[in-house]
Every structure is written in C-alpha cells, then in structure tokens.
Amino acid sequence: MCTHDKNHAFAKAKKRTATGPTASLKDAHHDDEHSIWNRRSFMQALGLVGGGSIMLGGTNLTASAPSRLTTALATAENEDRVLVLVRLKGGNDGLNTIVPVYDYDFYANNRPSIRHTENSLYNLNADFGIPQSMADLQSLWGDGAMRVVHGVGYPDQNLSHFRSSDIWASGDAVNYEETGVLGRYFENLYPDFLINPPEIPAAIQIGSQGNLIFDGVDNSYAFSVANPAQLSSIAENGVLHDVLDVPGCTFGEQLEFMRGMTNTTFTYASTINEAYENATNAVEYDTQSLGRQLAIISRMIKGGLGTKVYLVTLGGFDTHANQQETHDNRMEQVARGMKDFFTDLEASGMHTNVMAMTFSEFGRRIEENGSNGTDHGAASPVMVFGPAMQGNGFVGTHPDLQDPDQVGNLKYGTDFRQVYATMLKQWLCIDGGLVDEVLLGQSFESVDLGFDCESLSSGSFDIADTFQHWSSVQGNDTFIEFTMSSTAKVTVTLYNLLGQEVGTVVNDFMYEGPQKFNVKERINKRLFTGQYIYQIQFSGKKYSKSILVK
Structure with a gap:
C-alpha cells in the first residue's frame, strides 16, 4: 500500500567536518573523528544516488554505472596496462617502512621503543633499509621491480583521517571537492553514462567502499566486492528481483530503483565472476586481508576482465599505541602480497603489464608518543612495484629528520598529484591535457619511475565537452536549463532510474542562447516525487544527469 501525502526523495549524503590545515598534535578529537568517518563510510556504502548496495552472506556489494574510461583506455597505446592502487588506511609510518640509515642515530633516539635495530635491516642502499617484516621485497628490489618515492604529501598537511583521505582522493588540498580524480575523468569522457553504460566496470575496488577517488557529481564509478567467488550461484540467475510488479507511487519508484540496482549488481558480478573462473592462482597467497584481495x-586480470584500475585496502595503520607488532604485521602483508602477486602474474606472462603503488592519507610523527606508538604526521613514502620499471631506485629527496616543518612533522618534497599524473600519463598513456583537467586544471610534473609513454595527440581522445546543463527548483517546480552555442534540433527526454522513458520534455529546434523548461508542465502527466534522469540530444551528442522532481 502507498501513501501519497508524504513525499520522499533520495539524496546523496556526505557528512563533512571543517578542519584547519593541521589538527591537534595530541589528537584530542581522534575518537570522535573515527565515529564520523565510520558513519560517512556507511552512508556512502548505501549508494542511494547512481548506485546500489546490498549484503550477501556477510559480503558488502556495491554497484554503480561505469563509464567510457574503459573505451578511452582501450584506444590508448599499451592498452593492456593495469594500475593497482594499494591503500594503507590509517596513516602509514614511513620512517619504520623505509628506515633512514643515513641518520640512524637521530631516528633511533626519537623512537627508543619502536625503532628497528640497525643490524636487523635489509639495506636497499647505503642510506636506506627495510625491516625484517618486509624481507619479501628483497627479490622485487633486486630484480629492479621496486622504486620508492620519498616524502610524498601536499602543502599544509591536514592531520584528519577524514579530510586528508578526501584530499588524496579528490586532488584538491584547499577546497572541499566532492568528486574524485578518476570520477571526474570518467564523467568528462562519458557525459551520457547514466543512460548508456558499457558492459564492464571501469574500476574494481576490493576491501572498502565509497572511496571518493571514483566519485563523480552524480555517481560513484567503483564496483566494490569482497569475494567474486561467492557470487557465482546468484550470477547464474541473471536477476534477483522483479522490477515491473511494483506499486505506482513514490514508494514504488524507490523500490523499483533499489531492485534494479540490485539486479545491476548481479549483472556486473556475473561478468567479474566469469573472468575470475577463467583463471587460477599459480601461487599460494597469504590468507590475511591483503593476500586474499590480491589473489582475487x-x-x-589473468581471466581477461579488461578493467584498467583496481583499488585494494589494508587497514590498521593508525598506530597510536603498541605500534611495532601491528605495523610489522601490516608491512609483512604488503611485502608478501606484492611478491606473490607479481610471481602469480609472471606465471601467465602478464607481470610486465601491471603496476602497483601504495598510498596513505599521511605519515606519522618523527618521535614516538608515550604509548609506544606514533601520532598523525605529514609526508610519507609511496612504494611502486612492477618489472616494467626496469630498475630499482629512489625518487626525490628524503625529508630531513632534523629540519621538520613548523609543527614538527616531516616536510613533503613530492606532491602526491605528481605521482597520479605520472601513472595516468606515463603508465596508462592518457593524454596530458585530459590528466591536467581531472587534476582540477593544474599541471603537475611527472616523476621518474622508469617507464614512459609517448605523448598521445589530443586527437586520439575525446576532448572534454564544454556544454553546460543543470537542473533548478523554484517552489514546487523543477526546471532543466542549458545554453545553446548555435541553432540545432534538440530532444530532452526524462527517464526513471532504471533507464525507462517517462516522457519527452522538448523536441524542437532551439536557437542560440539560454534555454529553460518546466519538467512537470512539459511532461504533462503525474510525476511522483523522486529522482529521475534527463537526457539532452543534439548534433549527434548526448548528455545526461540526475534530477530531483518535487
């Protein structure tokens, strides 16, 4: 049964807290922030705008419409290249990851309880070493398949998990940007993704949900799943819910949307599961969190899925207390995981097509605290893995431990967006102009990671379109607005969230200049309050965006 006297609408909710450029050195509100962080992650996991989320056997699944990124990447040179992002969640302690042997006494004196003893280190060169927990990386380093980028960060480092994670994902260290680097890329390359998505997701995320890096204005583009093998029996059925036999009211519209997105989840799950079943692992991975993710x-990759970007997550890096055992365990997972991953890929001859990089929202303080741990810091190293680098080495200058910033943290020397730009331009071979655009109009110099890609002419890609369109609400009326640069035949169509046509808003010649149309007047039939999608077509191009009808 439906009630029409109460209107409900889906809204994208992202709770944000204003913070200054630095947080209290004693992390006075640390527990409160974690509470906010977890609530935010939960809201994002709901995916009520442009995506759907469900639970299956204790496994979180999120589906959302992918974009034309897959097509753009497929037309680029080196089309088989894959990028794996390894998120070290919580703020990785860079000084206990890449130990500064060149200034060991100062390092050890500031960390009497948590330091790695000098004679226990594996020296990467005369100046830097890694602890025994990371011994599995010795072979990758020795084979020229590992590089370290020193002191990665950004100006005025924020010490909040919540805010700094968003900065790394959005690429904006100043403004509260709600779209991600890759989300903007997807959106610019495929303006009609809400109506015409491709058959495979452009990005796969394992281990966490709702990361901002894949968010566009209306959609999150990541497909997030913990274990594709669990989806096999359900994927065989194709769909789970009936989307036709639903009530004709606001509740019915919302129910139809959620059922449709659940079915979409299984559609993509079937594609992923097919690739998963087409291959096997040639090595026995660690059974802990990161090993399981990398095995999947x-x-x-070996099964031919075709996705270019993957994100995995390993938590437990917020080491305020009793750090040594916890951090050693996490870095052991990273080291063994990377070794097993590339050994596995090598068995199929695909190891040279894959690059992996670690990142974390910030590093830790130079000195240990009173709880045998470290508090939130600033710069931290990024580790890059892959035999295509053809040589090990260090990039940039290590921060001077004895010359910290004004609040006592390591100064950054390499902007994290330089690493992003390098991976997008030089590894995935994306046009530099497009990369600059998704980095919010800024151009960042690439760093030397030992691989290159000939600059592609802009003609090889679709240049981002400058056509602007938006919706507005005045009282109880909703309008679609846009500006025409020249006269053309224009069709504006309204769809529900399953892509089913609701009606035509306009189908006529439009003259140069601003245009504005009242949706309910033009459709001329009852529209239930809720979320819809409109599509604008003219001159052989299509544009779509979500719209709230009141």
Whole structure:
C-alpha cells in the first residue's frame, strides 16, 4: 500500500567536518573523528544516488554505472596496462617502512621503543633499509621491480583521517571537492553514462567502499566486492528481483530503483565472476586481508576482465599505541602480497603489464608518543612495484629528520598529484591535457619511475565537452536549463532510474542562447516525487544527469 501525502526523495549524503590545515598534535578529537568517518563510510556504502548496495552472506556489494574510461583506455597505446592502487588506511609510518640509515642515530633516539635495530635491516642502499617484516621485497628490489618515492604529501598537511583521505582522493588540498580524480575523468569522457553504460566496470575496488577517488557529481564509478567467488550461484540467475510488479507511487519508484540496482549488481558480478573462473592462482597467497584481495585481482586480470584500475585496502595503520607488532604485521602483508602477486602474474606472462603503488592519507610523527606508538604526521613514502620499471631506485629527496616543518612533522618534497599524473600519463598513456583537467586544471610534473609513454595527440581522445546543463527548483517546480552555442534540433527526454522513458520534455529546434523548461508542465502527466534522469540530444551528442522532481 502507498501513501501519497508524504513525499520522499533520495539524496546523496556526505557528512563533512571543517578542519584547519593541521589538527591537534595530541589528537584530542581522534575518537570522535573515527565515529564520523565510520558513519560517512556507511552512508556512502548505501549508494542511494547512481548506485546500489546490498549484503550477501556477510559480503558488502556495491554497484554503480561505469563509464567510457574503459573505451578511452582501450584506444590508448599499451592498452593492456593495469594500475593497482594499494591503500594503507590509517596513516602509514614511513620512517619504520623505509628506515633512514643515513641518520640512524637521530631516528633511533626519537623512537627508543619502536625503532628497528640497525643490524636487523635489509639495506636497499647505503642510506636506506627495510625491516625484517618486509624481507619479501628483497627479490622485487633486486630484480629492479621496486622504486620508492620519498616524502610524498601536499602543502599544509591536514592531520584528519577524514579530510586528508578526501584530499588524496579528490586532488584538491584547499577546497572541499566532492568528486574524485578518476570520477571526474570518467564523467568528462562519458557525459551520457547514466543512460548508456558499457558492459564492464571501469574500476574494481576490493576491501572498502565509497572511496571518493571514483566519485563523480552524480555517481560513484567503483564496483566494490569482497569475494567474486561467492557470487557465482546468484550470477547464474541473471536477476534477483522483479522490477515491473511494483506499486505506482513514490514508494514504488524507490523500490523499483533499489531492485534494479540490485539486479545491476548481479549483472556486473556475473561478468567479474566469469573472468575470475577463467583463471587460477599459480601461487599460494597469504590468507590475511591483503593476500586474499590480491589473489582475487590476479585472477580477474589473468581471466581477461579488461578493467584498467583496481583499488585494494589494508587497514590498521593508525598506530597510536603498541605500534611495532601491528605495523610489522601490516608491512609483512604488503611485502608478501606484492611478491606473490607479481610471481602469480609472471606465471601467465602478464607481470610486465601491471603496476602497483601504495598510498596513505599521511605519515606519522618523527618521535614516538608515550604509548609506544606514533601520532598523525605529514609526508610519507609511496612504494611502486612492477618489472616494467626496469630498475630499482629512489625518487626525490628524503625529508630531513632534523629540519621538520613548523609543527614538527616531516616536510613533503613530492606532491602526491605528481605521482597520479605520472601513472595516468606515463603508465596508462592518457593524454596530458585530459590528466591536467581531472587534476582540477593544474599541471603537475611527472616523476621518474622508469617507464614512459609517448605523448598521445589530443586527437586520439575525446576532448572534454564544454556544454553546460543543470537542473533548478523554484517552489514546487523543477526546471532543466542549458545554453545553446548555435541553432540545432534538440530532444530532452526524462527517464526513471532504471533507464525507462517517462516522457519527452522538448523536441524542437532551439536557437542560440539560454534555454529553460518546466519538467512537470512539459511532461504533462503525474510525476511522483523522486529522482529521475534527463537526457539532452543534439548534433549527434548526448548528455545526461540526475534530477530531483518535487
């Protein structure tokens, strides 16, 4: 049964807290922030705008409409290249990851309880070493398949998990940007993604949900799943819910949307599961969190899924207390995971097509605290793995431990967006102009990671379109607005959230200049309050965006 006297609408909710450029050195509100952080992650996981989320056997699944990124990447040179992002969630302690042997006494004196003893280190060169927990990286380093970028960060480092994670994902260290680097890329390359998505997701995310890096204005583009093998029996059925037999009211519209997105989840799950079942692992991975994730990704890559970007997540890096055992365990997972991953890929001859990089929202303080741990810091190293680098080495200058910033943290020397730009331009071979655009109009110099890609002419890609369109609400009326640069035949169509046509808003010649149309007047039939999608077509191009009808 439906009630029409109460209107409900889906809204994208992202709770944000204003913070200054630095947080209290004693992390006075640390527990409160974690509470906010977890609530935010939960809201994002709901995916009520442009995506859907469900639970299956204790496994979180999120589906959202992918974009034309897959097509753009497929037309680029080196089309088989894959990028794996390894998120070290919580703020990785860079000084206990890449130990500064060149200034060991100062390092050790500031960390009497948590330091790694000098004679226990594996020296990467005369100046830097890694702890025994990371011994599995010795072979990658020795084979020229590992590089370290020193002191990665950004100006006025924010010490909030919540805010700094968003900065790394959005690429904006100043403004509260709600779209991500890759989300903007997807959106610019495929303006009609809400109506015409491709058959495979452009990005796969394992281990966490709702990361801002894949967010566009209306959609999150990541497909997030913990274990594709669990989806096999359900994927065989194609769909789970009936989307036709629903009530004709606001509740019915919302129910139809959620059922449709659940079915979409299984559609993509079937594609992923097919690739997963087409391959096997050639090595026995660690059974802890990161090993399980990398084992799944390896099978997807070897099984021919075709996705270019993957994100995995390993938590537990917020080491305020009793750090040594926890951090050693996490870095052991990273080291063994990377070794097993590339050994597995090598068995199929695909190891040279894959690059992996670690990142974390910030580093830790130079000195340990009173709880045998470290508090939030600033700069931290990024580790890059892959035999295509053809040589090990260090990039940039290590921060001077004895010359910290004004609040006592390591100064950054390499902007994290330089690493992003390098991966997008030089590894995935994306046109530099497009990369600059998704980095919010800024151009960042690439760093030397030992691989290159000939600059592609802009003619090889679709240049981002400058056509602007938006919706507005005045009282109880909703309008679609846009500006025409020349006269053309224009069709504006309204769809529900399953892509089913609701009606035509306009189908006529439009003259140069601003245009504005009242949706309910033009459709001329009852529209239930809720979320819809409109599509504008003219001159052989299509544009779509979500719209709230009141």
